[in-house]
Amino acid sequence: MEYILSGLPMDAINFVIIIVALFYSYIRSNFPIHMLQLEGYDNNEYKTFLKNNKDKMNKLVYKMEKNPKTPLVWTDRAKRLLKKHKQVNFVIFVIIVIMSSIIHLRTGSLLFGGLASLILSFLVYFYQYRILILSNKLAKPKEDRINMGFYKQAQAKIKKFKEEENLKVLGITGSFGKTSVKFISDTILSEGLRVKNTPSSFNTPMGLSKIINNELERDREVFIAELGAKVPGEIHEVAELVQPDIGIITAIGPTHMHLFKTIENIQKTKYELIEDLPEDGIAIFNYDNDYVKPLADKTKKKTYRYGIKDIEKLDVYADKIEVTENGSNFMLHIKKVGSIMCETKLLGVHNISNLLAAATAAYVLGLSLEKIASGIKKVEPVEHRLSLIPSSNGTIVIDDAFNSNPVGFRAALDVLREFKEHRKIIITPGMVELGDMEITENEKIGEVMADVVDFAILVGKKRTMPIYEGMTKKGFDKNKIYQVSSLNEATTVLAQISHAGDVVLFENDLPDNYNEE
16 A cells, blocks of 8 residues: 555645645534534434534634634543544545545646645535534444443442432423422422532433532432433433432423424323333322323322312412512412422412422422422522523513423513513524424414513524514514524614613523524
8 A cells, every 4th residue: 555655646736735624624623513512412413403504504614603602612522523533534635635646647737636636625624514424423433332331330320329328319301391390409308308419401311420420429318310302212211320219200392393203202202201210119290281191190100290280189289379570479288298388589380380399309208398498488590591680771681591492481471471560572582493383383472472572682583583473463563573683683782772670581592503693
């Protein structure tokens, strides 16, 4: 091989072209790697992103966000992927060298060889985002081996702590509400137990393995694990890792519909948590949710139902509910135990449902009514989930920027409706990841918005057109709807139209891979 290559002439200009193209290809890789990381290193999800963002990707120079919401993190996996990607690029450029040299030899023209090298090098530079798919595919076997090692280590640690220290594991899943219930449960359970919670939205096997391996200590009495999934089977994988004793299904609705396709698939996937509970495990269900109710009714294991409807069928429920712009008061009832008045800083009726889920788990784990009520009073709003944030201009800002869905969006509008004496402004890019339902659901939410808000700032002119149409269908004043291209433009418009005392709802903040330029 060396002898063959040594016989291929390589002129200085061709060499410079290859080196420059190789260098800039490495630089150009960062943006696609960032997008792939946001898609969880899933090639299929990344391909869908490429299909939906042709204008963003087919550029000579990518427009990088100065302050992205989720910046590229050079984790060990990202570094290994970059290394593999460099190797793939190097091999491709070696092939280009050979091809251009062969063209030079056969034509006897440096010009043809140089042109071939220039054109091929440019194509490699331009299509870095597609070459990355190959690099990621080649890197996957090694990543799977590394991940399995961490997974087995964490699984063994949980099993050991359960056997030797009587550790209890609380697993929480659902289409929405699971992160809120996780943080609420942490606060309430900490009134009487030593708890280890997981940060942010850590709900994948690798995220949970990292926390278990590095942070779970022997003296913890309860480990709280949020279980996420985008396709059937993924809850099983996480449940086999954390080995839950108690499982909560918070709610089921149309989220990630582009992946699940049907509500039935979502129901089946979330129910994997209940199937993986031990025979003496305890299943907790939100009985107010129409898609969760049949799952509760078919469960043979010890079951607790919570909610605010169908009280005669519930084990834990709330009544005497008073919802204001500052929080809520309600009477908490646990059948066979008693009742207690509770107050919370959390906004909206839907958050009472989240509190009931955590209260049920606390009761199961042995906390008294008094400690549960004390914990409920201490619960703080979860970041980006209907939390009030300070404002310097006298407006009241409600941050509900976490990924939105039809149920959560309506709940946020219900909260906004409680501010009866204030002008109401919403800033939103609408809802995504709803599959074939996306246009219809955004139009429906536009109709609801028309009855609640005074001004609407819609981020993303093409994406939010269904919301615009829904609002105007209900007779909303078009002059009070502003369609902008970015969040920066939205805040500029907000500064122009808002006054002290206005309530501003930020509803859904799309990740960088959804941003519309």
